[in-house]
Amino acid sequence: MTGKDFTFQQLFLRLAISVTMLSAVADRxxxxxxxxxxxNWENFEKYTRQLTFFLPETLSTFSAYGATFLEILFPLMLILGFKIKIAAYGTGFLLLAFALxxxxxxxxxxxxxxxVWVGSAAAFLLATLDKFPLSIDELLSKNN
Known part of the structure; x- marks a missing residue:
């Protein structure tokens, strides 16, 4: 998307995705x-085992920790505006995996x-933008 200033829209999308994901982490x-x-964590692990019934229990537990790590990392990257495209694609694929x-x-x-499908689609849409005003990425691009 080029030619139009999407400052508000991309910032709103970054924050909406981030807060939603961090809320899920806060819940667990x-x-x-x-x-x-x-x-609590135990209930979240039980839920994760339900979603990953096709995995051995050890991998299911690992996926609960891995998902939580990524659900903290990607939103923080989006809020700060650091490596937004990577965070947006990562979020899109993570939410797609959850949805499936x-x-x-x-x-x-x-x-x-x-x-979950909407969140995934929104993250992929965010990843298609070319500019990210009000971000570390924008500050770094100005310094180069």
């Missing part, structure tokens, strides 16, 4: 209290209800 550590879906796993394990309704 019980920070949402009574409004939690999982409420949820669809297979739980049926199509679950990823639709939680807008």
């Amino acid at each position: 550590f019980g920070f949402w209290g009574d409004n939690s879906a999982w409420g 796993s949820m669809s297979i394990a739980l049926g199509i309704k679950a990823p639709l209800d939680y807008s």
Whole structure:
């Protein structure tokens, strides 16, 4: 997308994706209290095992830790505006993997209800933008 200033839209998209993902991480550590879906790490691991039923338990547990790490890393990169394209593509693929796993394990309704497909598509759309005002990437490009 070129020719138009998408400053607000790309910043809003970066923040919306980031806050959504960080909220899910906060949930698995019980920070949402009574409004939690999982409420604690053990419940999140159990849910991850349900979504990754096709993996050995060790890999399922590893995927819970790996997903959590990426669900912290990518949003922080997007908020700071550092390596946005990498973070956006990573987020898109991560959410696509979640959507596919949820669809297979739980049926199509679950990823639709939680807008996982929309989040994935939004991240891929963000990755197609050429400029990222209000970002570290923009500051670094000006210095080169």
